[in-house]
Amino acid sequence: MNMYARPADPKKLIKGATGDWEVVIGMEIHAQVTSNAKLFSGASTAFGGAPNSHVSLVDAAMPGMLPVINEECVKQAVRTGLGLKAEIHLRSVFDRKNYFYPDLPQGYQISQYKSPIVGEGAVKVDLPEGGIEVGIERLHLEQDAGKSIHDLSPTQSLVDLNRSGVALMEIVSKPDLRSSEEAKAYVTKLRTILRYLGTCDGDMEKGNLRADVNVSVRRPGEPFGTRCEIKNVNSIRFIGQAVEVEARRQIGILEDGGVIEQETRLFDPGRGETRSMRSKEEAHDYRYFPDPDLLPLEFDDAFVEALKAHLPELPDEKKARFIADYGLSAYDADVLVAEKETADYYEAAVAHGGVRRDAKAVANWVMGDVSAFANASGLSVYETHITPAQIAGLVDLIADGTISGKIAKDVLAIIIAEEKEGDPRAIVEARGMKQVTDTGAIEAAVDAIIAANPDKVAQVKAKPTMLGWFVGQVMKQTGGKAAPQLVNDLLKARLDIAG
Amino acid sequence: MTDLTSLTLTAAREGLALGHFTAVELTQAYLDAIEAAGALNAYVLATPEKALEMAKLSDARLAAGEAGPLEGIPLGVKDMFATEGVRTTAASGILAHFVPPYESTVTARLWADGAVLLGKLNQDEFAMGSSNESSAFGPVVNPWRKTGSTQKLVPGGSSGGSAAAVAAHLCAGAAGTDTGGSIRQPAAFTGTVGIKPTYGRCSRWGIIAYASSLDQAGPLARSVNDAAVLLRSMAGYDAKDSTCADRPVPDFEAAVGASVKGRRIGIPREYRVEGMSAEIAALWDKGAQMLREAGAEIVEISLPHTKYALPAYYIVALAEASSNLARYDGVRYGERVAGRDIVDMYEKTRASGFGAEVRRRIMIGTYVLSAGYYDAYYVRAQKVRSLIKRDFEAAFAEGIDAVLAPATPSPAFGIGEKSGADPVEMYLQDVFTVTLNMAGLPGIAVPAGLSAEGLPLGLQLIGRPFDEEALFALAQVIEEAAGRFPVPARWWA
Amino acid sequence: MSVDQATVRRVAHLARIAVTDEEVAHLQGELNAILAFVDELAEVDVTGVEPMTSVTPMKLPLRADVVTDGDCADKVLANAPAAEDGFYAVPKVVE
Incomplete structure (x- = not known):
């Protein structure tokens, strides 16, 4: 689908004082590459640590230090490119982006400017009103900067280089998003893909995934407006809020007859506004040129094919399979594949003990009571102590008529609170x-x-x-253990009610 | 006992092996000579204690029969090489007190082979210069003087301290660096031998960067054989430098004295630049004659893009330098000048820490990379560079084994003579040497005669990639035919 | 191409080098001399020529993903003009 030709969706338009506006969003996601060591040095990427402890002389840009690239970071970028159905460039070039900042030790960031490692691709994003496809413009590898801390001392800024040189993937989307909901759904989906691939943990709290959000507004059907870039938004919720307030701000200016200035802005979640970073702006002239300490990065098709062969099943494929093989609804499949571990957990329950059981029933348990318990505990389903085997046990007990669905819920409650490792069948027998x-x-x-x-x-x-009243009374009398269908049938016969 | 400092490295190696003298004695002789040669300003830091300590260990290894190829040989090291625990400045004020907690790969190899560090050698600041006048430590004085004159001459640059120290017997040999001629031009000015090996032959790790795609380490020595011995120890693969070649290091010394019969030597007609002095032209002819007499075939060749090498070099080198020197910002090391805010601190630190030539080059480099000029300057220069390399490849493809050319357009000039308003006048010093840095090729400068005023003149041989052996064989022919060129008088001592 | 004084100031600021008014005039002359010299390149026909990206025909070597370095804050900070509690210290940066 040609997204530029995508007609404006009336439901997604923003009502202004003078008519409807369409918001246009593109994103640059900075995703920290999962690796042991940094992109160009042997220092650790571990989070935290004493200041300047995960720093080599290369990261501190000591005179005469040179970069040597980490093979795993290259592979992770290629895997990600494959996961984004993108073109993999067999030759790419590392450039220097020159600027001065205390947490940029070399005085330049090694990045990829003209020849990135990954080219155009696409991400399918599912939305309640239907799916869209978001174009990926490019993906490139670059170094993270260190951290300047401004609030520890009244007169000084303090610099910690632990992050300096950690590998990042910058994933640039096309301006294909048309609402804050789409923007949030895109980042969520991208994060799911990265986690499936194991190329980025997607931990936004640690800053391992951050977004620069480009926002512009236009009248439906008109050319793109001037965009503003909102830097470093670090939660999915904030991405949605930032888009909303920035679109409103721009509409306000335009409706007052003003013009939008292309600039970099910062989202302040506390005040619920974006504000200009113009103070830092000062005519950026990054003077990119190929890093002479490195050669062009080249690999062959076999390198890519080997990585492709070991790529895990990705969420879109998994979803399709869940629908086809397990008869799940698209919605259920979506929920289950959102986290790879949850999908694995679900499948383990379906096939536990080498027996294939009612997949729909398993889905109901995973998404129902187990999920409710997980949410209450602030965990994901797979992180709770409830095992796929226990869920399989519950489903089996209902299927063979040993217990009713209602009793099964009681058994689960026992597993949750009392017998954490209990086998459902043993619990039913013993009690x-x-x-x-x-x-x-x-x-x-x-x-x-x-x-x-x-x-x-x-x-x-x-x-x-x-x-129903009679059924309830009988169940009460039998302690809930009477087979409900049997009770029903007997009552009808005795009361002479037609079935 | 004869003056031990008068021995070539090769001879000293033999003396040590035969037990004629100890490494401590040899080292002490050099330390005394350095002490007495303050007038030359060749060293920016002598390390006598470390030298004697290293020499003692060498003597122990010599006695134990565990001597390395350079055991007990006292060397000087250009101040571009990081030396662990020994102040390393690149002759810049901005690194006035920098003590690296690491050792460059090249110097580490020298010490592993048994060599002794005498101290750090003067140079142009960040290796930017052709006269050693841009050093924060002041100019180096060439041990050579014009016949009957006491005028102070430059030793060339940027490895001016290295060349002067080798010529004045203040070390048995020196490790230098060459970005556009910084080993070969000073070697030619001081009657010494200097080789810039193929790009990638020596590791750049731990060498303060000037222009990454052009910088190479190499030795300055008193004879072709000495240079071969030193290069063998300095060269070799290093996983810490992505541009270092993973290939075996030949026994260069074995190539010295090898026959050059049947070798095809190219004489590039474009090197006969306008205004070339008659004595340089004559020297060049003489060199060709020496090789011909040794059985080589002399062929005129064309390297059509020669005249563009120098302007292209200044764009590429200065662009890279402007970026390489961004790290000197007063944050993590080096001198800092306080400012009212961070930007002010940067600007004051860099204005005060860098000398005039370095500031000028950083600004040119910044300009040619800046928006709107990048394609016109940098990209074009890199295209011209491809053409320069292609010229050589075409010559080699036609069977040329090496190219013979002058090393410099003139003999050594007076201190202050070329530091006028036009920086380009000084840049022209590199006209014969930069082409091979641009093409990544090896080149050796070897003294071949004296000027009318009694100053040494050098010839340059340019080889195929990674064929330094051919250069050593050919340079040895010239050395044997022309003789060596010791400094006539030790006027400074 | 030649530069005016405003360009000299802009470039000096990009390069973070303080320049006095006197120096600007001086630098303008020097920079223009160098630029005039390198302008010679304009006459070279570079049609269809690839810019050089690596002088030797080599493949970029790849390093194994193993932690082999770091844990040397003492070395990293040894030459720092100002350090505090293991951090480098610089004049306050106003965001």
Whole structure:
């Protein structure tokens, strides 16, 4: 689909005082590459640590130090490119981006400017109103900077180079997004893909995934407006808010007859506004040129093919398979594949013990009670103590008629609170929670209830929906263990209600 | 005992092996000579204690029969090489007190082979210059003087201290660096031998960078054989330098004295530049004759883009330098001048820490990379560079083994003589040497005669990539035919 | 091409080198002399010529992803003009 030709969706337009506006968004995502060592030095990428402890003489840009590239970072970039269905460039070039800043030790950042390692690709983003495809412009490798800390001393800024030289992937999208919801969904999806690939942990709190958001507004059908870049937004929620307030700000200016100045802005979540970073702007002239300490990065098709062969199943493929193989709805499949570990957990439960069980029933448990418990604990489903085997056990117990769905919930409650590692079948046996299928015992209960409630019996003849009350009474009497269908059938026969 | 400093490195090596003298004695002789040669300003830092300590260890290894190829040989090191625990300044005020906590790969190899560090040698600031006059430590004085004159002459640059020290017997040999001629031009000015090996032959790790795609380390020595011995120790693969070639280092010394019969030597007609002095032209002819007499074939060749090498060099080198020198910002090391804010601190630090020539070159480099000029200058210069390399490749493809050319357009000139308003006058010193840095090729400068005023003149041989052996063989022919050129009088001592 | 004084100042600022008014006039002359010299390149026909990116025909070597360095804050900070609690210290940067 040609996104530039994508017609404006009336539901996504923003109402201004003078009419409707369409917001246009493109993103530059900085994703920290998962690797042990830095992009061009042997220092650790570990988070935290004493200041300047994960720093080599190369990272501190001591005179005469030289960069040597980390093979794994190259592979991670290629894997990511493959995951984004993008063109992999067999030859790319590292350039120096020159500027002065205390946390930039070399006085330049090694990046890829004209020849990035990955070219155009696409990301499918699912939205409640239907899917869109977001174009990827490029992906390149570059060095992270160190950290300047401005609030530890009244007169000085303090510099820690632990982050200096850590590998980043900058993933640039095309301006294909048209609402804050789309922007959030895109980043969420991208993060899912990166996590599936294992190329970035996507931890936004640690700054391992940050977004520069380009926002402009236009009248539907008109050419793109002037855009502003909102730097370093570090949560998905903030991305949505930043888009909203920036679009509103621009619409306000335009409706007042003003013009948008192309500039870099900062989102302040506390005040819910973006503000200009013009103070730092000062005519950037980065003087890019190929880094003479490095040669062009070249590899062959075999290198790419070897990585492709070991690529994990990606969320889109997994979703399609879940729908086809397990008969899940698109929505359920989406929820289950959002995290790779959850999808694996789900599949482990479906196939536990080498037996294939009702996949839909398993999905209901995973997305229902287990998910509720996980949410309450602030965990993901796979992080809870509930195992796929336990879920499989519950599903099996219902399937073979040993317990009812309601009892199964009780068993889960026991697993949650008391017998964390308990086997559902053993719990049911030990606690006598088995469903009663002995007709004699149930008949006795049914007869007792009918005898004790002649008024209700009279009512039910006129109003058959009263039957539920009788079922409830019988279940109560049998401690909930009576097989519900059996109770139903017996009551109807005794009360002479047509089935 | 004869003056031990008068021995070539090769002879000293033999003397040590035979036990005629100890490494400590040899080292002490050099330390005394350095002490007495303050007038030359060749060293920016002598390290007598470290030298004697290293020499003692060498003597122990010599006694134990565990001597390395350079065991006990006292060397000087250009101040571009980081030496662990020994102040390293690049002859710049901005690094006035910098003590590296690391050792450059090239010098580490020298010490591993048993060599002894006498001290750090003067140079042009950040190796930017052709006369050693841009040093923060002041100019180096050439041990050579015109016949009957006491005028102070430059030793050339940027490895001026290295060349002067080798010529004046203040070290048995020196490690220098060459970006556009910084080993070969001073070697020619001082009657010594200097080789810039193929780009990638020596590791650049730990060498303060001037222009990364052009910088190479190499030795300055008193004889072709001495240079071969030193280069063998300095060269070799280093995983810490992405541009260092992973290929074996030949026994260069074995190439010295090898036959040159049947070798095809190119004489590039474009090197006969306008205004070339008659004595340089005559020297060049004489050199060709020496090689011819040794059995080589002399062929006129064309390297059509020669005249563009120098302007292209100044764009590429200065662009790279402007970026390489951005790290001297007063934050992590080096001198800092306080400012009212960070930008003011940067600007004051760099204005005060860098000398005039370095500031000028950084500004040119910044300008040619800046928006709107990048394609016209930098990209074009790199294209011209491709053409220069292609010229040589075409010559080699036609069977040329090496190219013979003058090393410099003139003999040594007086201190202050070329530091006028036009910096280009000084830049022209590199006209014969820069082409091969641009093409990454090896080149050796070897003294071949004296000027009418009694100053040494050098010839240059340019080889195929990684064929330094051919250069050593050919240079040896010239050395044997022309003789060596010791400084006539030790006027400074 | 030649530069005016405003350009000299702009370039000096880009390069973070303080220049006095006197120096600007001086530098303008020197820079223009050098630029006039390198302008010779304009006459070279470079049609279809690739700019050089590496002088020797080599492949970029790749390093294994192993932590082999770091944990040397003492060395990293040894030459610092100002350091505090393991950090480099610089004049306050106003964001």
